Amino acid sequence: MSSIKNYTPTKEEIIKMIDELRHELIQTGMKEGLASSATINISQKLDKFIYxxxxxxxxx
Structure with missing residues (x-):
């Protein structure tokens, strides 16, 4: 179980997640609005991967 805790994604995995979250953020923002909790949650996840x-x- 500790190996999962210490897992560090590769550069390629991070880039893939950034791309997927960016697409999801745009779609959710257009559908639910930029101030919706779903849009904000995705934005925060995206921020973490960019960081x-x-x-x-x-x-x-």
Whole structure:
């Protein structure tokens, strides 16, 4: 179980998640509005993956 806890996604996995979340964010925002809780939750998830990517590449 501890190996799952320490799992670090690869650069490719992070990029894939960013792309998928970005698409989902756009679709949800158009359907439910930019202030909906679903849109905000997706946006926050996307922020985390962008942060991971930046941290991985020391862009921050």
């Amino acid at each position: 991971m990517y930046q941290k991985m590449h020391r862009l921050i």
